[in-house]
Amino acid sequence: MIRNKTLLFILRLLVGGLFIYAGVLKVADPVDFARDISNYRLVPPVIAFLTALVLPWIEILAGALLVLGVFRRTNALLIAAMLVFFIVLVAVTMVRGIDVDCGCFGTFSRKADWTLILEDAVMLFMVLQVALAGEAGKPAPAARPRKPLP
């Protein structure tokens, strides 16, 4: 587990910053994002539409709060949960082989591959370090003095 405060801050900045960036890109064109979600062929159009409206804002909010250090552990875990979801989603899509013969993903298709899973996994590792390090000002759980054994 990482305890170095500077390093933890850099990790928060990196992951939070990436989430803000990803969210802002999607906020700019929700209809386009709805199409990307539809292409996964897992949810009906109305769910894809609502997800496209809401998810980017949750990404921005969680990313910004992580950078600012507000609800630090909660946001780290929330982002970790989103990353796990993305990894499973891309893996499932690859296994289903959806893009094999139709080129149906547009520009997104080139990204939905193992390198994307790898990137998400690296971010997941980084953000879990933040989550495990505990809240600001409090010692991490493992660092608390243990009761002497009877």
Place this chain on the structure above:
Amino acid sequence: MILTKRFWREAGFVVGLGAVVGLAVNARLIREYIKGGLNPAFISERAYPGAVLISLPEAEDLFAGGQGIFVDARSVEEFQAGHIAGAMSMPYEEIRNTDPERFVAALPPGKMPVVYCSGGDCLTSLALAKLFAEHGAGEIRVFQGGWEEWIAAGLPREKVDDPE
């Protein structure tokens, strides 16, 4: 334990606030969606510059009047198994990895290219139209109903016979 009550409370706040902001900011878009004003496959023409989406009657007119040249964006195998009568095979997956300009140049002058793929929510035709637009093609129509809608309407088709 990491998933404490506090976690659920704070996470609920972040997710809830994100949802409220997302829905509020996009209120106009939601109204448009409810009214059915959005393309069902969420395709915005803005994302595919150069492509003008057309429906079956318009495609039929271009076919019947002879002003259009149909361009099949699907794979060669799919094209051989059956395609719109008189269509040219321009498989997107191959073209994007080779020389798009050569294919743009092969489009007959004076005819409106009408690109199509399998139909439903296939995006190959749009991707091809975008690729062509980027490589100097003029106006292009995209027939979104594609092959499925064409055969369902019983319109003229042909296939490439196996060489004997």
